[in-house]
Amino acid sequence: MTVQEKLNLIEEALELDVNSLTEDKALEDIPEYDSMAKLTIIVLADDEFGKKLTGEQLRDFKTVGDIVAFLS
Numbered sequence: 001m002t003v004q005e006k007l008n009l010i011e012e013a014l015e016l017d018v019n020s021l022t023e024d025k026a027l028e029d030i031p032e033y034d035s036m037a038k039l040t041i042i043v044l045a046d047d048e049f050g051k052k053l054t055g056e057q058l059r060d061f062k063t064v065g066d067i068v069a070f071l072s
Contacts (some may be wrong), residue, residue, distance in 0.1 A: 005070045011056060013039075013040045023065030045071060 007021050014032045027033050040057055045053040049071050061067055 003068055006071050006072060007064065009044060010041070010064060011066060013037065013044050021064050023063065023068055025064045027061060027066075041067060 003023065006042065007023070008018060011018055011021050014030065014037050016030075016032060018068070021030075038055070042053045045051045053070065057070070061070070068071065
């Protein structure tokens with residue numbers, strides 16, 4: 001899966017417009033990145049990539065690229 005495809009999955013999970021995210025976008029600058037969105041990212045990591053993501057790990061992520069890197 002390409003980086004862009006991963007970005008698109010994250011956009012879908014956060015209910016954002018397609019191609020609205022870049023890897024260097026700070027998570028704190030995304031109003032939709034709230035507690036429900038974080039849960040959605042945890043489920044996405046498990047369902048789509050078979051990776052277990054904890055809330056603690058997620059708190060350490062600063063950019064969209066951190067999520068993409070975890071999913072790789």
